Amino acid sequence: MWTLVLNSGSSSLKFALLNPASGEVRLSGLAERLGGGEATIRLERGGEKVSRSLGGGSYAEALNEVLRELDALGIRQEVRAVGHRIVHGGERFSAPVLLTPEVLDAVRACVPLAPLHNPANIVGIEAAQGAFPELPHVGVFDTAFHQTMPEVAYRYAVPQTWYRQHGVRRYGFHGTSHAYVAGKAAELLxxxxxxxxxxxxxxxxxxxxxxxxxxxxxxxxxxxxxxxxxxxxxxxxxxxxxxxxxxxxxxxxxxxxxxxxxxxxxxxxxxxxxxxxxxxxxxxxxxxxxxxxxxxxxxxxxxxxxxxxxxxxxxxxxxxxxxxxxxxxxxxxxxxxxxxxxxxxxxxxxxxxxxxxxxxxxxxxxxxxxxxxxxxxxxxxxxxxxxxxIPTNEELMIARETAVIVGGRGYAL
Structure with missing residues (x-):
């Protein structure tokens, strides 16, 4: 099963095509300065590195470039799922989820909590769904790993109404990376x-x-x-x-x-x-x-x-x-x-x-x-x-969590 992992930033798109089971990477890269002037994309495939400019510099154009590379490798049809890094999931998401319209609405509701990140994540998701409408798309949240924190750790000493009505609490980020290296540390030790x-x-x-x-x-x-x-x-x-x-x-x-x-x-x-x-x-x-x-x-x-x-x-x-x-x-x-x-x-x-x-x-x-x-x-x-x-590998972690969700929903892998 080949999984395409996408990490959409405010002006960038990081991507990797990999096998969740073996960790083999067929294609990876980074598109930068999207939405502005002089957008570029850098790709790595089989040890070969390529860099080129992107005309309009939109997320859709960056994804189209990825699609062209997949076609050139002859493996576009082998992609079975798309995993998306999403920065903020609030208290609702404590695990990866299939990206349905209802879930995307919940991600939009978290925009006030991450105004620099969630809007870019949503743009990237919508562009990817347009490019791969037939595939399952899975959201993996930076905040999800930290939903196990006890209340003594996540509550601020502020009026209770701020928490109850506006979600003012500690959420934490980089959860995918923290989870991955903790597991690798256990292996190393x-x-x-x-x-x-x-x-x-x-x-x-x-x-x-x-x-x-x-x-x-x-x-x-x-x-x-x-x-x-x-x-x-x-x-x-x-x-x-x-x-x-x-x-x-x-x-x-x-x-x-x-x-x-x-x-x-x-x-x-x-x-x-x-x-x-x-x-x-x-x-x-x-x-x-x-x-x-x-x-x-x-x-x-x-x-x-x-x-x-x-x-x-x-x-x-x-x-x-x-x-x-x-x-x-x-x-x-x-x-x-x-x-x-x-x-x-x-x-x-x-x-x-x-x-x-x-x-x-x-x-x-x-x-x-x-x-x-x-x-x-x-x-x-x-x-x-x-x-x-321990080198982190968020893309591999996202791909593995995507595979679990996709497999659990009965999609053919």
Whole structure:
């Protein structure tokens, strides 16, 4: 069964054609700057990479380009389902679902909770349904994995009517990635997932950490929107809520202007005054750029605090997992973070961290000797937490969850 996975952003479309069972990828790529000028699409097929421009730059045109590639490969007729990443599903969706008109209406109802993301998801879904009207389409929600959080973790200390009437609570995001790497961590450690307590750190331009107990999310750093939590590429992460009123009075900024700045002009970009690209910041910091060094230090400090805080939600920590573009590739961020987490019993293995091949999973911490006789109640001998690097694969996770829904509905696979 070949599944087409689509991830529609505000001006981009990421796609992959893969086999959910084997993980084999036949076609993947990214269309960027959609809806604006100079839209392009980059494709990879069998190791060959191709890049070309898209005239009008619409989602439909990007999908038509994908269709042409499928025809060229001679496998368009082998596609059996389409899986869509959807950012916000509110409280209604705790699992992937078949995308019916009623479900799409519910996704539209979540637009106020994710005004930058859900509209793009809907546009991508509608374009794909037009291109593949005969296929089942499945929605996989970023928020679904976190619907297992207890009320103590997801409720804000605000008037109850805000929650009951307007859904003001913590939802969390990056759920597909957190779920995937937690499962891979269990495989790497050779232990059953139900027995593991992990903190997973998805670090990219968007970033979040998650406390995963026995394969279930029990807390996470993002909240009502993807703006809460860690310092990110252009997002501020946690700030004092009073900041909005203060800047409105002192700088004459509107609510929408402040929110836009917190989403698009803050984070690593705002701190450094240089860029949101961590690779460029690391290079600039080595050359003495004060803003770049500050951005790195704040990013790591806030990350370490969040990881330590998530350990409280777990009670016992078995491992910390780094993933995402930064987590998988920045040995500097991993090293700086682990040096701050000695309080949790983590000790950096510098050689393992520096020599882990790109794209591979591995352990990057040393085992610290416990005092003799120390045990953990009901768990046998005490174990030290380990730090791991695990490449995420959200497309494969979406394809597998799509296959489960499609198979359960009786579609021919």
């Amino acid at each position: 050779g232990r059953p997932l139900p027995e593991l307590n992990l903190v997973t750190a998805h670090l990219g331009n968007g970033a979040s950490v998650c406390a995963v107990a026995g394969g279930r999310s029990v807390d996470t750093s993002m909240g009502l929107t993807p703006l809460e939590g860690l310092v990110m590429g252009t997002r501020s992460g946690d700030v004092d809520p009073g900041l909005h009123d203060y800047l409105a009075r002192q700088a004459g900024l509107s609510l929408s202007e402040i929110t836009a700045a917190l989403n698009k002009e803050s984070g690593l970009l705002g701190l450094s005054g240089l860029t949101n690209d961590l690779r460029e910041l690391e290079e600039a910091a080595t050359k003495g750029h004060a803003g770049a060094r500050l951005a790195l230090d704040v990013f790591v400090y806030r990350l370490a605090k969040q990881v330590a805080g998530m350990a409280v939600a777990l009670g016992r920590l078995d491992g910390v997992v780094f993933t995402g573009g930064i987590g998988e590739n920045s040995r500097t961020v991993r090293a700086m973070t682990l040096r701050r987490l000695g309080v949790l019993g983590l000790e950096l293995d510098e050689h393992a961290n520096d020599h882990l091949p790109r794209g591979e999973a591995g352990v990057i911490s040393k085992s610290v000797q416990k005092k003799s006789g120390q045990k953990k109640s009901g768990q046998g001998e005490a174990r030290d937490p380990l730090a791991l690097v």
